Amino acid sequence: MATRYEGVEMALWETSNGVADGGSGTRGLSWGAAVCRNERGLVKIDQISDSVYVVAGTNVNWALVSDGSRVAVIDAGYPSDSADVIASVGEIGHRLGDIAAVLITHAHLDHIGGVPTLVERAGMPVYTGEEEVRHAKREYLQQISPVGMVKQLATARGRRWVSHTLPAIFGHIRMTLPTATPARAETLAALPGGLIAIPAPGHTSGHTAYLMPSEGVLFSGDALVTAHPLSPRTGPQILPSVFNHDESGTHDTALRLVTQPARILVPGHGLPVPFDPARFREALSGQ
Numbered sequence: 001m002a003t004r005y006e007g008v009e010m011a012l013w014e015t016s017n018g019v020a021d022g023g024s025g026t027r028g029l030s031w032g033a034a035v036c037r038n039e040r041g042l043v044k045i046d047q048i049s050d051s052v053y054v055v056a057g058t059n060v061n062w063a064l065v066s067d068g069s070r071v072a073v074i075d076a077g078y079p080s081d082s083a084d085v086i087a088s089v090g091e092i093g094h095r096l097g098d099i100a101a102v103l104i105t106h107a108h109l110d111h112i113g114g115v116p117t118l119v120e121r122a123g124m125p126v127y128t129g130e131e132e133v134r135h136a137k138r139e140y141l142q143q144i145s146p147v148g149m150v151k152q153l154a155t156a157r158g159r160r161w162v163s164h165t166l167p168a169i170f171g172h173i174r175m176t177l178p179t180a181t182p183a184r185a186e187t188l189a190a191l192p193g194g195l196i197a198i199p200a201p202g203h204t205s206g207h208t209a210y211l212m213p214s215e216g217v218l219f220s221g222d223a224l225v226t227a228h229p230l231s232p233r234t235g236p237q238i239l240p241s242v243f244n245h246d247e248s249g250t251h252d253t254a255l256r257l258v259t260q261p262a263r264i265l266v267p268g269h270g271l272p273v274p275f276d277p278a279r280f281r282e283a284l285s286g287q
C-alpha cells in the first residue's frame with residue numbers, strides 16, 4: 001500500500017469494523033503513519049488518502065491536504081501545538097511557503113492555536129465560515145467557561161483533561177484571528193483538495209465542516225467526533241454538552257453531516273474512520 005514515509009518510523013493498519021476503537025487496540029483508518037519528534041514526545045501523522053494527512057496534537061487533530069506543490073491546513077491545534085503544526089507540514093515534504101491557506105472549522109482555542117504563528121511566518125490567508133469569522137475576531141465568545149472547566153475537576157477523566165488543557169492554552173486565552181475572512185466557494189474549490197464548505201452550526205454558531213469530494217473526505221471539526229478525553233466511549237458522537245453552544249443544533253447538524261457523500265470521516269477529536277452512515281446514525285441516536 002502506498003506510503004510516503006519510507007525510512008521513517010512506520011505503522012500500517014486498517015480498520016476491521018469501520019469504527020475507531022480506542023479502548024481495545026486502537027483501530028483507525030490509515031494508509032501509513034509517521035511521527036514527528038518534539039520536546040514533549042511524538043506527534044503522529046496518518047496519511048488517510050492520496051492527498052490527506054491527519055495529525056494528532058494535544059487531544060485534537062489538524063489535517064493537511066497536499067496537491068504535491070501546495071498544501072491546505074485544516075485547523076491548527078492548541079497554541080502549544082504551534083511548533084508541531086509547522087513540523088508536520090515539513091514532515092510531509094512541504095515548506096511553510098507552500099501553504100495556500102489555513103481553513104478553520106471553528107474558532108475554539110484547540111483549533112486555532114497554531115494560526116497566528118503560521119500567519120506571522122508565511123502570511124497565508126485564513127478562511128472560515130461567514131458567521132465563524134465574527135467568532136474568530138471575538139466579537140463574541142462561545143467557549144467553555146472557566147466555571148465549566150472547574151466543574152470538570154469533579155471526575156478523574158475531567159481532571160486529566162484540565163491538566164492537559166491548561167498548559168496548552170496558557171498565556172493565549174485572548175487569542176483572536178484578525179485576518180480571518182469568509183471562505184468563498186470558488187476560493188475553496190481552487191485550494192488543494194478542491195474543498196466545499198458545509199455550514200455545521202451548533203457546537204458554535206458558525207461552525208463549518210469541509211468536504212473534499214474528489215477523495216470523499218469529510219472534515220467535521222467538532223460537529224461530529226469519534227472520541228474526546230471527557231467522553232467515556234469512542235466511536236461517532238457529538239461532544240459532551242459543556243462544549244456545545246446549542247446542544248440540539250449540534251445534534252441536528254451531526255445527523256445532517258451523516259448524509260454527506262463521503263467515505264472517510266476526519267473529526268476534530270478522535271481517529272479518522274470509514275464513513276458509515278448507518279452506524280453513525282445508530283451511534284448518534286443514543287445521545
Ligand SMILES: [Zn+2]
Nearest residue numbers: 106108203222
Ligand atoms: Zn470546539
